[in-house]
Amino acid sequence: MRAFVTRLGCAEPDETVNDVFAQVFARIDRFRGDEPGFRGLLFTVARRRVVDARRRRGREVSTVPLEAMFDDERGPSQEGPAKVEQLDAVRALLGCLTDDQRHVVLLRVIADLDIGQTAAVMGRRPGAVKALQARALARLRECATEGER
Template identity: 45%
Template sequence: MLDPLVDEYVQADHHDPALLFTAAYNEFAGPVCGYLRARGVDDPEAVTQDVFLALYPRLDTLHGGLQGAKTLLFSIAHARMVDHYRRRERRPEPAPYEVETDTRRAPSAEDQAFGAGSLGVTELLHGLPDDYREVLALRVVADLSVEETAAIMGKSQGAVKQLQRRALGALKKRALLRNGSE
C-alpha cells in the first residue's frame, strides 16, 4: 500500500524532481537500509544516506517515475555494498591492542636511565659518596643552577663546582671500568 505522499506524486506532475525524491525516500529508505544491513554493511544508515545523495543529481534524467527511482536506488545500493566489501578486503581488520599479549616490549627511556639498562643512572650512582650523588642529582637530573644547588646543600658555589667536577670524574671512571669489563 502506497503512503499518501506517493499517491500525491502519482497524481501530481511526474517531472518534479523534489517531489519524486521525497516520495522515493519515504517509500524506499527503509528497504534500502534493510538490504544493506542484511548484506553485512558496517554502517547501513550512513550508506543509505549516501545512496540517496547519489540518486538526487540523477533525478532530472530518470525515467519510469517511482518505479524507475526504486530500480536506480537498489542499483546504487548494490554498488555501494560491493564497494564496501572491496574496501574491507584491501584494508585488514583492526585488532584491539592488548598489553598482556604484546611481545614487542622495549624499556622506556626512564627505565633505561634509572636502572633497567646496562648503564642505569641508579646503578652508576650507587657506589658514589653521598655528596657526589646529591650534587649530580641536583645539577644534572634536577637541572638546578650552581647557586640553587649551593643553597640547597648549604655549601659555597665553589664547593659545589668542585664536588660536581669530582663526582663527574668518579662517574666517568666507573663507566669506563664497567665498559672495559663487559
C-alpha cells in the first residue's frame, strides 16, 4: 500500500496509509465481500486520499517524480549494479506514460488488481481501463524500441 501511494506522488505516504487503514477499519463491519474485494476497497480509498490531498494543496500535479517511484526500503542502493540499471530503465519507460496510464500499470502490476478492481479504484469503466492499459503497453513498446536504437 505504501509503495502504491508513494508511486502516485503522495507527499506523506506513511500518514496516508495510516489514514486509509483507520478509515477502512472504522467501518469494517459494513464490508461484505471477499479478500480481492477488500484489497480493491483499500486501494480505492488510498487513491481517493491522494487525489483529495492534491486538491487540498490547490494545485494539479501532472507527473510523479520518477525518483519517488522506487523510493522505498527496497531502493536501488541495496541492489547490485545490474539491478540499478534495470530500475533506471523501468523509470525511463514509466516516464513515457501519462498519469492515468501509469496508474493503470501500477495498479495492475504492483497492486496485482484485476481489470474490474482497477476500474473501481480509478472510478472508470472496465472498458476504459482496458483501453488505457492497451495504450500504455503500446507506448511502453514504442519507448523500449526507441531506447534500443
